Amino acid sequence: MLVVWGFLAGRGEATMEAERERPVKAPLRVSTDGRGQPVVTLDAATRRQSGVDVTKPKPTQYQEQVRAYGTVLDLDKLVTLDNNYVTAVAQLQSAQARIVASKAAFERAQALSKDNITTVAQLQSAQATFGADQAGVATAEAQVKTLKATALQEWGTVIGKALIEGGPLVTRLIERQTFLLQITLPPGTFITAAPKATVQFGASASRHQVDFVSPATQTDPKIQGLSFYYAADAASNLLPGMNVLAFLPSGAPIDGIEISASAVVWWTGRAWIYLRTGADTFTRHEIPTDMPAPGGGFIVSVKSLPPTPEIVTQGAQILLSEEFRAQIQVGEDNK
Structure with a gap:
């Protein structure tokens, strides 16, 4: 009799020891709503401990972006063109200065030749110099005209005109x-x-x-x-x-809400956020990603969210992990 009692007592202690060593399952925090969508439940204490923050963003005006x-x-061609144009303008100004002097000399020689004060050779020399300077001016003018056309053709009216007029835009571009x-x-x-x-x-x-x-x-x-x-x-x-x-x-412009990068979780190649649906309950909600926000995250139209949404801005990954853990735990329980 004592042997039987000892055997039963030993089995009982072994069973109790096995129960103590069995890992304690964390509470299951995921259920489903009427549409079969996962609902994560986290009370206030758990949210504080896990660093889950919820905010109610205000909609503002945003503009869609392409x-x-x-x-x-690389502006090497613009720099070269600018240098060539500046040189051409300087050459034209020099040619114009020379023709002013040679024209005056030729006219003076003509006047003196009428009074037989100057020789024919002197008159011809003044005329030749004036003619050469006229050709120089024409050549310089043609060069400037060609470079103007090149500037407008290659760079358009705004940059080309700034180059021609020596505007500040081209100066800033050349000086980087x-x-x-x-x-x-x-x-x-x-x-x-x-x-x-x-x-x-x-x-x-x-x-x-x-x-x-x-x-x-x-x-x-x-x-x-x-x-x-x-x-x-x-x-x-x-x-x-x-x-x-x-x-x-x-x-x-559209009425939109900026979703911070920390609020977004990625699953199955799509972007999701968690919306508060009750005091302690949250559901996952897909958002479009066609309008990135300047500081990261995305801009979404207010039409794609419920009225006055409350969004998990910190700790969204924790909620997604709860969903995954629930799927694994349910799968193990069904084995």
């Missing part, structure tokens, strides 16, 4: 106080060039403002879309040869 591609141009970008729209996209746009380059998500200069005189042969010139300040750290992603405002 993505385009751009390149920071400003860099010139050629931004090309995707084929088939037609918009009016915006006074300002933003560009993004390298691995950084930050954007830099660029200012519209003029329509470009030729397109990017690789893209074959409408092209525009934009100017960027040297402080943008852009350099010739860099490729940029440009964002050009298009269409009428």
Whole structure:
């Protein structure tokens, strides 16, 4: 009898020991709503402990943006053209000064020849000098005219005119106080060039403002879309040869909400945020990504969200992890 009792007591202790060693399952915090969508429940204490923050963003006016591609141009040709034009203008001014003197000398020689004060040879010499200077002026004028046409043809009316007139735009470009970008729209996209746009380059998500200069005189042969010139300040750290992603405002402003990058989680190749649906409940909501926000994240139309939404701006990844954990736990329980 004692042997049986000892055997049963030993089994009981072994069972209790096994129960103590079995890992404790974390509480399941995911359920489904009436549409079968996952609902994550996190009470206030758990949210504070996990660093989950919820905010109620205010809608503001945003403008849709068209993505385009751009390149920071190397301006060696512009510098060469500017130098040639400055030299040609100086040569024209020199030729004009010479012809003023030779014309006066020729007219004086003509007057003196009538009174037989000067010789025929002197008159002919003055006439030849005046004729040569006339040809010099014509040649210099033709050179200046050709370079003017080249400036307008290669760089357009704004940059070309600035080069011809010695305007500050060309001076800043040559001195690298400003860099010139050629931004090309995707084929088939037609918009009016915006006074300002933003560009993004390298691995950084930050954007830099660029200012519209003029329509470009030729397109990017690789893209074959409408092209525009934009100017960027040297402080943008852009350099010739860099490729940029440009964002050009298009269409009428819309009421939108800025979704910060920290609020976005990615799953199945799509962007999602978590919306508060109750005091302690949250559901996942897909958002469009066609309008990136200047500081990262995205701008979404208020029409794509519920009225006065409350969005998880910190800790969204924790909620997504709860969904994954619930799927794994349910799968194990069904084995």
